[in-house]
Amino acid sequence: MAQAPAPTFDDTFHDAFATLLRWRRDVRRFRPDPVPEALIETLLRAAHQAPSVGNSQPWRFVRVRDAGRLDAIVADFQACNARARSQQPAERQLAYGALKVEGLRDAPVQMAVFCDDATAQGHGLGQATMPETRAYSVVLAIHTLWLVARAHGLGVGWVSILSPDTVTRALDVPEGWRFVAWLCIGWPDQALEIPELETAGWQARAPRALVLER
Numbered sequence: 001m002a003q004a005p006a007p008t009f010d011d012t013f014h015d016a017f018a019t020l021l022r023w024r025r026d027v028r029r030f031r032p033d034p035v036p037e038a039l040i041e042t043l044l045r046a047a048h049q050a051p052s053v054g055n056s057q058p059w060r061f062v063r064v065r066d067a068g069r070l071d072a073i074v075a076d077f078q079a080c081n082a083r084a085r086s087q088q089p090a091e092r093q094l095a096y097g098a099l100k101v102e103g104l105r106d107a108p109v110q111m112a113v114f115c116d117d118a119t120a121q122g123h124g125l126g127q128a129t130m131p132e133t134r135a136y137s138v139v140l141a142i143h144t145l146w147l148v149a150r151a152h153g154l155g156v157g158w159v160s161i162l163s164p165d166t167v168t169r170a171l172d173v174p175e176g177w178r179f180v181a182w183l184c185i186g187w188p189d190q191a192l193e194i195p196e197l198e199t200a201g202w203q204a205r206a207p208r209a210l211v212l213e214r
Contacts, residue, residue: 020151025195027155028100030107030186039152040109043185047145052137054125059141060114062171072170073162073182074104080161099200102159107184112167113142118176138180145183155188 009017044061052058064070085096104110115138117131127133146156164179197203 020147023193024147024150025155025192027157027184027186027188027192028103028106028196029189030103030155030157030184031189032106032108033187034108035154035186039154040185042152043145043148043154046148047141050137050141050144052122052140053127053130053133054122056119056122056125056127056134056137058116058119058121058134059138060116060173060177062112062114062173064110064112064171069170070104070110073110073167076163076166076170077102077104077159077161080163084161095200095202099197099202101161103157103184103186104159104182106189107157107186109183109185111183111185112171112179113138113181113183114168114173114177115180116174116176117178118174135178135180142181142183149185153187154185157184158182159184 040063047059047061048057050059064073081101085093088096115135117134119134142158149156159182162179162182167179167182168177192199195205198205
């Protein structure tokens with residue numbers, strides 16, 4: 001079978017891609033403007049191009065539109081966030097409370113992402129000794145979606161202050177699906193090249209990790 005020639009990515013592309021990586025930020029503040037369904041489909045198609053262990057493609061995206069289910073998620077976030085704040089040192093609790101860490105009521109698109117640990121796709125290749133690679137594959141799909149979203153002007157916020165068991169029950173997903181991420185997707189209310197947690201003074205970026213040699 002004839003193969004198409006491999007593409008060449010020039011310096012212009014390299015520069016644009018570096019800019020995309022720099023502007024891929026965790027967005028928490030969104031405009032209410034709707035996102036075209038065709039664009040959501042573009043993001044999901046891109047996510048499906050992500051690499052996965054054994055070609056298992058274990059990612060499962062759940063679009064959450066039902067108000068009652070979303071209310072349950074918001075209530076769980078509020079409870080989890082209150083606990084997280086109380087676990088901070090006393091001198092940081094006020095700063096924690098001032099952070100905006102989610103867009104559950106703001107973003108027009110709310111999406112939960114699960115890992116299907118029961119999938120037969122891929123026949124278990126590469127997963128016997130490291131089954132967690134299925135979840136890593138899901139994260140790669142999320143990151144792929146995130147980059148494409150930013151390239152189209154959309155922002156994505158990953159909400160992790162949630163109870164996986166509560167989310168799984170609230171969304172009534174099939175058995176064997178493991179909750180990985182909640183994504184808030186929409187048009188950013190502000191442009192941020194620097195992560196919001198840095199601008200808020202919560203945490204400066206650490207220096208580049210060292211590469212060990214052995």
